[in-house]
Amino acid sequence: MKTEIVYAPKLPQRSQFPANSVLFYDRILDRQPSFKQWRRAFSYAFPLTAGESLKTLDSLQKILKIMVSKGLPQTTELTFIAVGGGSVGDFVGFLASIFLRGRNFVQIPSTWLAAIDSAHGGKNGLNFNAVKNQIGTIYPASQVYLVRTLLESQPIEREDEAFGEVLKMAIINTPKILQNKVKSPLFDSLPELISAKMKIVKMDPDEKRGARRVLNLGHTVGHVLESLFQLPHGEAVKLGILFSARWSFQLGLLKQPDFVQIWKAVHSRGDNDLQTLLGKISFTEVRHLLSKDKKLVSSTEIDFIFISKIGKVLRRKVSLDSLINEMRRQKQEY
Numbered sequence: 001m002k003t004e005i006v007y008a009p010k011l012p013q014r015s016q017f018p019a020n021s022v023l024f025y026d027r028i029l030d031r032q033p034s035f036k037q038w039r040r041a042f043s044y045a046f047p048l049t050a051g052e053s054l055k056t057l058d059s060l061q062k063i064l065k066i067m068v069s070k071g072l073p074q075t076t077e078l079t080f081i082a083v084g085g086g087s088v089g090d091f092v093g094f095l096a097s098i099f100l101r102g103r104n105f106v107q108i109p110s111t112w113l114a115a116i117d118s119a120h121g122g123k124n125g126l127n128f129n130a131v132k133n134q135i136g137t138i139y140p141a142s143q144v145y146l147v148r149t150l151l152e153s154q155p156i157e158r159e160d161e162a163f164g165e166v167l168k169m170a171i172i173n174t175p176k177i178l179q180n181k182v183k184s185p186l187f188d189s190l191p192e193l194i195s196a197k198m199k200i201v202k203m204d205p206d207e208k209r210g211a212r213r214v215l216n217l218g219h220t221v222g223h224v225l226e227s228l229f230q231l232p233h234g235e236a237v238k239l240g241i242l243f244s245a246r247w248s249f250q251l252g253l254l255k256q257p258d259f260v261q262i263w264k265a266v267h268s269r270g271d272n273d274l275q276t277l278l279g280k281i282s283f284t285e286v287r288h289l290l291s292k293d294k295k296l297v298s299s300t301e302i303d304f305i306f307i308s309k310i311g312k313v314l315r316r317k318v319s320l321d322s323l324i325n326e327m328r329r330q331k332q333e334y
């Protein structure tokens with residue numbers, strides 16, 4: 001299904017959405033009087049508490065019970081609208097894909113990370129057994145609204161948190177994102193960033209052919225760090241990209257000037273240090289987390305995305321042992 005992307009200066013009027021619409025929103029947005037006013041126009045509006053604990057079967061069951069008790073109109077026109085960051089989008093996207101075997105889904109991202117990345121391409125997910133996105137479907141939104149006032153209402157840290165996904169797209173297929181620096185305000189860079197992602201998604205929409213896997217750059221080690229240290233997703237991905245760049249450089253796949261440029265970009269934002277975090281982890285725990293990773297190709301091997309230059313990545317199978325050995329090596333390097 002094709003997703004329509006709508007750029008809007010402010011939140012669209014209630015009349016733009018189908019009559020049988022159900023709104024799910026990040027409760028933090030109620031701090032904004034204009035948002036509170038807007039959402040009051042919906043007869044069914046459910047606040048959600050954002051974060052990884054939302055993306056669980058427990059909260060899914062809780063919400064399903066509340067929805068059923070409120071007697072939602074169970075029609076074919078039922079539309080689920082998600083207003084929030086990636087956690088709200090992933091949760092509501094999954095819900096929309098299973099409720100009555102799937103109903104219309106609309107996303108209105110309220111974080112940069114969601115506007116750049118998670119609202120596009122249709123993936124959703126719940127965490128299970130301490131493993132991120134273990135359960136999920138591919139169920140694209142019919143529309144994604146990118147609302148300037150909503151996105152620009154975020155504190156500046158959220159822009160830094162999204163930077164990992166911005167850097168990812170620059171390294172995969174759009175080097176000019178790094179060369180020109182991301183435009184400020186970030187809202188004006190959205191078309192370029194989204195089209196960089198969608199070029200890859202179109203080659204492999206259901207992730208069956210492998211092409212889409214390059215979007216996992218930085219996510220193998222990123223997810224481990226995100227789970228162990230509760231880092232924001234984009235921040236963890238940024239450190240995962242540094243890990244991949246170091247490994248690629250060590251193997252002679254990546255030349256020094258590009259490595260240095262990536263290193264500088266990673267260190268231009270945020271204060272988490274990869275080596276310090278690697279120094280704090282238990283490798284037994286890491287092995288356990290990796291053994292549940294969706295990128296595993298067998299019980300001992302995983303698909304890993306290396307970098308050959310800014311603008312080109314390589315997908316290779318590596319053994320879990322070599323990945324963990326590299327984490328040990330990077331912990332001691334410098």
Ligand SMILES: NC(=O)c1ccc[n+]([C@@H]2O[C@H](COP(=O)([O-])OP(=O)(O)OC[C@H]3O[C@@H](n4cnc5c(N)ncnc54)[C@H](O)[C@@H]3O)[C@@H](O)[C@H]2O)c1
Pocket residue numbers: 026028050051052055084085086087088090110111112113114117118119120121122123124125132133150151153154155158161232233234
């Ligand atoms: N489906 C995908 O393709 C995909 C891609 C990347 C990431 N993800 C998922 O996205 C999630 C991370 O996304 P995220 O960083 O947006 O997380 P999030 O939804 O947890 O939001 C981060 C924080 O921002 C707050 N927030 C949201 N909108 C705000 C606003 N306008 N002003 C102020 N605060 C606001 C939230 O309450 C929360 O505290 C992870 O669960 C990750 O797995 C999914």
Ligand SMILES: [Zn+2]
Pocket residue numbers: 117165219233237
């Ligand atoms: Zn991501």
